[in-house]
Amino acid sequence: MSGDARPGRFEGRIAMVTGAGSGMGAAVAGQLAADGVRAVVLADVNREAVAAVAERLPAGRAVALDVADAAEVDGAVEDVLREYGRLDILVHAAGVDDPQVKQWIADALVAGRPPGVTDRLTDAAWRRMMRVNLDGTFHVLRAGVRAMRPAGAGVIVVIGSSSAFDTPAGYPHYAASKAGVHALSQAVAKEAIASGIRVNVVAPGPTRTGMAARTPEALRAGFADPRVRGYATPEEIADIALFLASDAAANLVGAVLLANGGRFTA
Template sequence: MSEGVQHRRFADKVALVTGAGSGMGAAIARQLAVEGARRVVAADLNGEAVKALAAGLSVVRAVVLDVADPAAVDDAVADVVREHGRLDVVVHAAGVDDPQAKQLIADALDEGCPPEVTDRLGDDSWRRVMRVNLDGTFHVLRAAVRAMRPAGAGAIVVIGSSSAFDTPVGYPHYSASKAGVHALSQAVAKEVIASGIRVNVVAPGPTETGMAARTPKVLRNGFADPRVRPYATPEEVGDIALFLASDAAMNLVGAVLLANGGRFTA
């Protein structure tokens, strides 16, 4: 494929990117704009961040969105279809981690003790991670499928996590949420391909995002391994997501692509 064609992969497409205020979501929204999208709706709970992203990109429109709110997700997708008549691409990158659990793990490592998190994990922490990561993915998938079925076409890419496979000690709720995201996405993929809609997942390993920046140093050091690649950039993971969203991945349906720099295979 020539460079000129590559840069127009999303010519005239209408796209929605969640979690677009930072990290992978922001990188993906920017690249969609560069590659010819007619409109990129960049959605994030952090309104200031997503407005800053949109300020420098004429085809990007910022939307404040909490993916854990099903009515808000439905309204955001309906607005896109009402304004543009269709929705071609959805990249769902919104998600949360648990800084408190990470700190408990880090403290245990500093003390040379095994982490003890599960018996100290509160209901609120469990529900927050599940509500955003798993429920939010369901809300986005459901709304996207409703928008795409009438057109008989569409591409949906979900950002999962390698943590669903290489479950970190002391991080059960995050791992469970992302495993659920993978299974949910694959189940939906098998259903909606009959309607011309492709659903696929990227499962990143350590990536330089705002979430990673808040990770305690001892945990970051634990991910350092001279035998594998260092932390990925958001743009590197974004490239994989956009490949899955492009026509070049037409035969990929329900795939979960590991993007962890060689830390493990599944």
């Protein structure tokens, strides 16, 4: 539990977290449990990983879920409604990166040349990124709004990325997917608030997750700037996500909170 968790803040509420098998999603699920939710459904494409996280949480229940599959997302949310009668909080943390392209960028950095990624980027790599990051976000937002609209209340928090703003050279498909995530979430936020549903986004910078662990050392070293904060912990990003999910953020709708440790402002 983080230092900012307040037991009882979400007392009795029903929550669901995608990408909960590791990193920021797991941290969000843990803090929701510590903050008094009645139940938190942890969803992840990695069945074993998410089951292990859920076992540590008294209010946790694990489900295997590929957010790129619309039917799976709809079914998982419908299962929550059947079991608990409502869905109050939905945090969407699922997403993918591209380790191969990261290696290309790192190799170019070490060699002192431009990354030269775009002309080598395959259709399959582009579609994978869009299918999981952007299509997956649409599937989750749509299912969440469908679940929450009849109740006239609910909160959805989406994990985006600061890469949507600084658009790293050589990483066009990731930057584009996350920029789409932000715009999609903001458009849905403007619509859904009329039904009492708040949608907001956290846009992390470098964070100590499994994705970061797969980042080549040459790129990780580039983030070690003494003028800014180091890598965030998943718990620090979870704190921001749960602030947005809390009643304290009641007037925040369609916000994109940049959480990059001071690397740049937008």
